[in-house]
Amino acid sequence: MFSPGLLRSTLDHCYHYRLPPTTRPLLRRHFMRPLSAAQRFNKNTTRLSSMPTKRRGRPPAPGNAAKKGRLTTSSELSGAPEAPVQALPVQSVTDDPLRIPHPFHSESERHGIVLRDFYPPEMSNARARAYATGTLPRPIDDLLCAMADTTAARMKVTAGRAVVHWFKMDLRTQDNTALALAARMAAENGVPLIGLFVLSPQDYEAHLTSPVRVDFMLRSLRVLKNDLAKLDVPLWIETVDKRSEAPARIVELLQDWGASHLFANMEYEADELRREAKIVRLCAERGIAMEVVHDTCVVLPGRLKSGTGNQYAVYSPWRRAWVSHIHDNLELLELLPPPGQNPASTRLDFSRLFECAVPVAPASKRLDPEAAVRFEALWPAGEHEAMKRLEMFCEEKVGGYAKNRNIPSVTGTSSLSVHFASGTLSARTAVRYARDRNNTKRLDGGNEGIQTWISEIAWRDFYKHVLVNWPYVCMNKPFKPEYANIEWSYNRTHFEAWTQGRTGFPLVDAAMRQMQHTGYCHNRCRMVVASFLSKDLLVDWRMGERFFMEHLIDGDFASNNGGWGFAASVGVDPQPYFRIFNPLLQSEKFDPDGEYIRKWIPELKGVQGKAIHDPYGRGAGEQARKAGYSEPIVEHKGARDRALTAYKKGIASGI
Numbered sequence: 001m002f003s004p005g006l007l008r009s010t011l012d013h014c015y016h017y018r019l020p021p022t023t024r025p026l027l028r029r030h031f032m033r034p035l036s037a038a039q040r041f042n043k044n045t046t047r048l049s050s051m052p053t054k055r056r057g058r059p060p061a062p063g064n065a066a067k068k069g070r071l072t073t074s075s076e077l078s079g080a081p082e083a084p085v086q087a088l089p090v091q092s093v094t095d096d097p098l099r100i101p102h103p104f105h106s107e108s109e110r111h112g113i114v115l116r117d118f119y120p121p122e123m124s125n126a127r128a129r130a131y132a133t134g135t136l137p138r139p140i141d142d143l144l145c146a147m148a149d150t151t152a153a154r155m156k157v158t159a160g161r162a163v164v165h166w167f168k169m170d171l172r173t174q175d176n177t178a179l180a181l182a183a184r185m186a187a188e189n190g191v192p193l194i195g196l197f198v199l200s201p202q203d204y205e206a207h208l209t210s211p212v213r214v215d216f217m218l219r220s221l222r223v224l225k226n227d228l229a230k231l232d233v234p235l236w237i238e239t240v241d242k243r244s245e246a247p248a249r250i251v252e253l254l255q256d257w258g259a260s261h262l263f264a265n266m267e268y269e270a271d272e273l274r275r276e277a278k279i280v281r282l283c284a285e286r287g288i289a290m291e292v293v294h295d296t297c298v299v300l301p302g303r304l305k306s307g308t309g310n311q312y313a314v315y316s317p318w319r320r321a322w323v324s325h326i327h328d329n330l331e332l333l334e335l336l337p338p339p340g341q342n343p344a345s346t347r348l349d350f351s352r353l354f355e356c357a358v359p360v361a362p363a364s365k366r367l368d369p370e371a372a373v374r375f376e377a378l379w380p381a382g383e384h385e386a387m388k389r390l391e392m393f394c395e396e397k398v399g400g401y402a403k404n405r406n407i408p409s410v411t412g413t414s415s416l417s418v419h420f421a422s423g424t425l426s427a428r429t430a431v432r433y434a435r436d437r438n439n440t441k442r443l444d445g446g447n448e449g450i451q452t453w454i455s456e457i458a459w460r461d462f463y464k465h466v467l468v469n470w471p472y473v474c475m476n477k478p479f480k481p482e483y484a485n486i487e488w489s490y491n492r493t494h495f496e497a498w499t500q501g502r503t504g505f506p507l508v509d510a511a512m513r514q515m516q517h518t519g520y521c522h523n524r525c526r527m528v529v530a531s532f533l534s535k536d537l538l539v540d541w542r543m544g545e546r547f548f549m550e551h552l553i554d555g556d557f558a559s560n561n562g563g564w565g566f567a568a569s570v571g572v573d574p575q576p577y578f579r580i581f582n583p584l585l586q587s588e589k590f591d592p593d594g595e596y597i598r599k600w601i602p603e604l605k606g607v608q609g610k611a612i613h614d615p616y617g618r619g620a621g622e623q624a625r626k627a628g629y630s631e632p633i634v635e636h637k638g639a640r641d642r643a644l645t646a647y648k649k650g651i652a653s654g655i
């Protein structure tokens with residue numbers, strides 16, 4: 001059973017969406033205010049306009065969804081044809097100034113940054129700012145309103161034949177908020193708990209999920225399925241070809257199983273928040289209660305406010321607030337138990353569900369057999385492996401973390417990001433485990449390695465907080481909208497040299513080869529290569545962001561976007577854009593003996609001394625050339641000047 005403190009915190013996680021009294025009227029006001037002419041136009045012409053209706057960048061028809069039930073008609077949710085629309089005069093979308101795309105939108109489409117199969121053109125900077133100021137509802141507002149509007153309906157729902165937990169990026173049984181709540185409800189009502197996982201190949205395309213990440217998730221699902229089976233809990237895996245069909249299919253499954261409660265943890269990306277808002281409403285229409293709760297962060301996004309009542313946009317003060325909030329609310333670090341045993345009758349009553357096999361990856365995301373074996377050996381999957389890795393790191397490495405974490409040739413970091421990204425480990429468990437090993441039992445005192453490591457996990461929370469409050473970062477816009485006006489380069493030769501580790505800058509090349517080979521790259525090296533692409537090559541940072549997502553095993557939208565924002569100076573980092581990494585100095589400082597470079601660039605194995613950092617500039621050019629290593633594709637000083645000019649001009653352009 002849960003302790004009182006833990007129960008409180010769980011309910012807080014669960015019912016945060018019922019909104020603090022001060023927020024609720026605000027949101028209500030926002031959603032109930034009369035529609036502007038432009039909004040009325042958008043609402044009426046959604047199907048007449050050329051814009052697709054399912055996309056990350058489009059807000060819900062403002063002010064309306066809840067009241068008019070626009071999002072909850074079954075036909076819209078199921079994608080079935082609707083009754084013919086009365087022909088309305090076709091007006092230009094430019095009637096709504098916020099719908100005018102950004103002037104450079106065709107560049108971002110042409111270079112695969114905005115995926116037009118799924119999303120609208122790149123939005124204007126004005127539209128991004130409208131999200132920032134709350135003039136446009138954020139995706140989280142959609143979900144909060146859906147939850148608020150369905151409260152009465154959900155409260156009335158009585159226990160059905162089963163309770164369902166929908167696993168998403170929370171592939172674990174330990175300390176899983178929604179799963180624990182589902183399990184408790186099932187136990188209290190004497191009905192079985194059922195696990196559900198929805199595999200959507202289209203989502204993998206739209207979200208650029210890498211094949212290694214899909215492979216890791218599927219392997220983790222196998223572990224999860226076995227663990228649940230020991231508790232007589234079935235795990236049903238449903239493949240939904242069209243992502244727009246997922247909401248209706250989920251409801252259908254619940255109805256088949258006679259389940260009247262569905263639990264899920266919240267995911268903070270725009271598509272997911274909007275999808276969950278739809279499912280909440282659809283479920284409520286069908287007499288099913290869907291509960292979406294916070295779980296993935298230690299501190300709920302949006303919970304911490306600065307002295308002026310605003311959301312923090314800078315990490316350091318936010319982290320101080322994060323630490324003191326946890327110290328004041330220690331129940332945030334209490335861990336939830338795994339589910340208990342299902343009734344024995346489950347095996348009979350739901351026998352078919354136990355027969356469900358974990359599918360193979362969709363064709364476009366499948367690893368070749370050699371790579372599959374390699375990645376399985378490199379990255380054992382599942383929550384037991386995550387715990388083993390956490391214990392081993394805290395026993396052997398965390399003490400030296402502050403000293404070693406920036407040295408890529410040393411295995412000084414935890415490599416747990418893959419587990420956080422797939423949810424095989426909760427961030428709470430990691431923080432709690434490390435804190436308990438600290439002599440002060442504080443997050444900001446005692447062992448320096450532990451403190452530093454916990455503050456890195458705080459970065460993960462911070463970037464999710466940024467994503468929730470500035471959701472346009474999830475719609476291909478930079479956090480600082482005016483940085484969208486920089487005239488980036490789309491030089492294919494440069495970009496490919498970067499992706500293949502052939503830029504002639506050894507540290508950059510070593511890092512990119514590490515990523516290609518292992519699906520992972522050291523944090524310092526991620527910063528160096530991201531800075532190199534966006535500043536030295538002036539290539540649109542979003543091409544790099546995409547490439548990372550397509551190759552990383554720990555690809556996580558918020559952290560990846562945050563990291564790119566930091567390195568390209570377009571994000572929350574308060575440092576000015578003219579702080580430009582010098583790849584040579586970075587190499588000398590963080591890989592002084594060239595150990596990391598030699599490991600990943602066999603062509604340079606024989607290069608001795610300091611020449612390893614710059615073979616062509618330091619007398620080892622002939623040797624490097626003979627071994628087939630590229631010459632530098634740019635000259636840093638000139639590239640730096642070019643970047644400074646382009647940044648300055650773009651920001652000043654005032655678009």
Ligand SMILES: Cc1cc2nc3c(=O)[nH]c(=O)nc-3n(C[C@H](O)[C@H](O)[C@H](O)COP(=O)(O)OP(=O)(O)OC[C@H]3O[C@@H](n4cnc5c(N)ncnc54)[C@H](O)[C@@H]3O)c2cc1C
Pocket residue numbers: 405413414415416417418420421453456457458459460463521522523524526527530548552554555556557559560561562563564567
């Ligand atoms: C350009 C760029 C892209 C990145 N893309 C991703 C990504 O897709 N997914 C991802 O998980 N991390 C990303 N990061 C952050 C960071 O590089 C990785 O989290 C880290 O290298 C993972 O290694 P580790 O688990 O050994 O980290 P450790 O040093 O052991 O840190 C522990 C945990 O803290 C979190 N963390 C550490 N540093 C950061 C950071 N800078 N930002 C956010 N969280 C952090 C991670 O969850 C990490 O597992 C990116 C950083 C940059 C600069």
